[in-house]
Amino acid sequence: MSIITASQFDHLREMVLRESAIVLEPGKEYLVESRLAPIARREGLGSVSELVHKLMTSPSAKMTSEIIDAMTTNETSFFRDVHPWQTLKEEILPKLIESRRIDRRLSVWCAACSSGQEPYSLAMLLRDTFPDIVKSWDVTIIATDLSDSMLYRCREGVYSQLEVNRGLPAPMLVRNFQREGADWRIDPELRRMVDVRTCNLAVPNSYPRAASRFDLVFIRNVLIYFDEATKTKILNETSSRMQSDGYLLLGSSEVSISSATRLVRHQFGRTIYFQPS
Template sequence: MTTTDTTTLTASDLTYLRELVRQRSAIVIDESKSYLLESRLAPVARRNGLGSLTELVARLRTQRSGPLHDLVVDAMTTNETSFFRDLHPWTALEKVWIPELVQKRAAQRTLTFWNAACSSGQEPYSLAMMLRDRFPHIVDSWNIRIIATDLSAEMLGRSAAGRYTQLEVNRGLPAPLLVKHFRRDGQYWQIREQLRGMVEFRSLNLVSTWPFVPQVDVIFLRNVLIYFDLPTKQQILGKVREVLRPDGLLMLGTAETTLNVDDRFERITVDRATAYRPR
């Protein structure tokens, strides 16, 4: 087995890595977070047979681009997520915002949802569960699309597999939904095909082009803008306005807002939940 020497990287190597990650994903890693580069990239070096982080950087520097560069960027994404994360927006979607959209789209019988940074899939599957359980007539007879995208190939693989540990299903998933929508598979819980089949998973970098994104009714862009600098947030929110229907909804994470970033969105609230709509 190769052991990787985690000796501290030089300032120049750290700058190189920070720039590599920023250019490819827009994720900003502050100098104060350099330790993250070392802790997350040591396993990448090890798995690729490299004896040290210095060797990893030397290998990266030999090419402009390649699979190793992708693995480094993937390792620097933060994938924290859970089922029905933060609960309040899900309650508002179920009780108010989706019923409103269902009324408005009665003629077209089409609703399109986009989970724009889906991580390991808990968010799009939460949506699929809610739609199937609370709006079964719509799921059965309308054209409902849930498009789930992420930059991380590893996370997309996990999302598409739909297999979760006990710890993961313990986070946010009510027991009746676990029993109804998952089956035990050894030490994992496997999402049932009926739900898995409702979600289309695709690779998309928010700072590249969005070639296959159609006009969308609800965009989940939750807990990802926080990793970007202000111009990147503005650029992404500008593109969101192009794909979001005029009466559609943008869902952000609780620590995120369009306020002072792009004031062409208005904030709407239901109880303790917040969403944004183009003005």
């Protein structure tokens, strides 16, 4: 057995959709082959086809989770797209800080955080721009993902030279990271600002619970992997967990959302953001 068969591909597609809501379009067999080949090798199997055969005949929770993890796309970078971070600095965070000055509490959820560049970008931005708020307010950044390997990386907070070269200006790098061999480790204070947890966006019961509703939510560059009904469900579940004047940021290519969502679209500069209606 070598290349996966049509029925094996269908089995895998159904499993990935059921477990993660990720839609594997027909024709993505090559992607499946390249993503699952390392797992097949680790299992001592001769091919991906043998791996899928094993999954179909004697499935285990561990193998299912490893396959789902391998099928996630984890592309990310520090301060990705630049302009949303400018908008956070100039518009969103100042407004939130002004309206929360009595409660002195800021609650952020960074969903689908991948290896952590997004939540740590926010932690750096907050500490650099609003140091007094970070020191004296109750600031919580909950970072979640479905992928165990990405959650591990996010908890570690260690990045290669290539990764820090993507999006981090040199002064920011030396201010916020410590050298560790060839890599860079996030400053412990920033690490402590981020609470890393598992959450499958397809399963609302797994959404994080915060002390209060979220003031700011990031769901960036993940909705593209889901179908329209799933996107709408996720956005409605999310908006019900947000403060009525809270802010939601999506990926640049994800801002055309269904009118069935209870979200109102706003724009500041090049950044589109949403608020519960």
